[in-house]
Amino acid sequence: MNTLRIGLISVSDRAANGIYQDQGIPALEAWLSSALTTPFIIETRLVPDEQPLIEETLCELVDERFCHLVLTTGGTGPARRDVTPDATLAVADRLMPGFGEQMRQISLQFVPTAILSRQVGVIRKQSLILNLPGQPKSIKETLEGLKDENGKVQVAGIFASVPYCIQLLEGPWIETNPQVVAAFRPKSARRDTNS
Numbered sequence: 001m002n003t004l005r006i007g008l009i010s011v012s013d014r015a016a017n018g019i020y021q022d023q024g025i026p027a028l029e030a031w032l033s034s035a036l037t038t039p040f041i042i043e044t045r046l047v048p049d050e051q052p053l054i055e056e057t058l059c060e061l062v063d064e065r066f067c068h069l070v071l072t073t074g075g076t077g078p079a080r081r082d083v084t085p086d087a088t089l090a091v092a093d094r095l096m097p098g099f100g101e102q103m104r105q106i107s108l109q110f111v112p113t114a115i116l117s118r119q120v121g122v123i124r125k126q127s128l129i130l131n132l133p134g135q136p137k138s139i140k141e142t143l144e145g146l147k148d149e150n151g152k153v154q155v156a157g158i159f160a161s162v163p164y165c166i167q168l169l170e171g172p173w174i175e176t177n178p179q180v181v182a183a184f185r186p187k188s189a190r191r192d193t194n195s
């Protein structure tokens with residue numbers, strides 16, 4: 001069986017050096033557990049903001065661990081040591097600009113500084129790599145989007161487009177919990193869900 005494999009990389013100098021406890025990986029894990037109804041396996045890595053190390057980790061998760069999806073958190077800003085997007089672009093085969101554009105749109109609903117995130121989405125081989133900002137709360141915000149008090153979607157989170165993207169990359173079928181995030185798929189790409 002082709003089980004969904006997801007790589008999670010927390011990029012943080014202070015968490016990697018034990019100055020504070022990493023909250024990136026736990027926040028990613030918690031959100032994925034709430035959002036995915038498809039079984040999945042995760043590979044986690046905590047690395048400092050060092051471009052060669054981030055590149056090496058991305059390549060390892062895609063090329064050796066065969067992750068279908070890799071999510072990074074941290075290091076997307078303009079500061080000198082914020083190099084996650086640079087590392088991601090360096091290992092990319094193709095760019096998926098819509099993910100970065102949509103994440104900044106979503107994040108602007110939460111913080112005016114969202115424009116400072118250089119986050120990108122790319123494809124390496126048959127894997128989708130997405131950069132999320134470092135604030136642990138931004139993980140849910142960007143993946144899930146913004147809903148009103150009745151749960152109606154105001155701005156769609158980027159994860160809504162991930163299942164179809166993985167499908168197009170010939171990865172496993174992904175089902176989500178619609179209470180958290182409803183996957184967008186064109187009619188022609190849907191499975192018969194009458195059962």
Ligand SMILES: Nc1ncnc2c1ncn2[C@@H]1O[C@H](COP(=O)(O)OP(=O)(O)OP(=O)(O)O)[C@@H](O)[C@H]1O
Nearest residue numbers: 010012013014015021022023024074075077134135
């Ligand atoms: N892995 C993490 N665990 C807990 N909090 C984090 C983590 N990464 C970032 N944060 C919080 O989000 C803020 C913005 O994240 P950013 O990626 O810009 O980190 P930073 O300021 O470069 O510091 P560092 O790399 O040492 O985490 C941090 O200043 C910190 O308060």
Ligand SMILES: Nc1nc2c(c(=O)[nH]1)N[C@H]1C(S)=C(S)[C@@H](COP(=O)(O)O)O[C@H]1N2
Nearest residue numbers: 074075076077107113114117133134138141
């Ligand atoms: N959803 C969301 N996006 C966000 C933020 C946030 O708190 N929530 N913080 C912003 C800030 S303050 C910065 S500097 C950039 C880059 O953050 P990073 O270096 O932590 O990746 O992301 C931005 N995007």
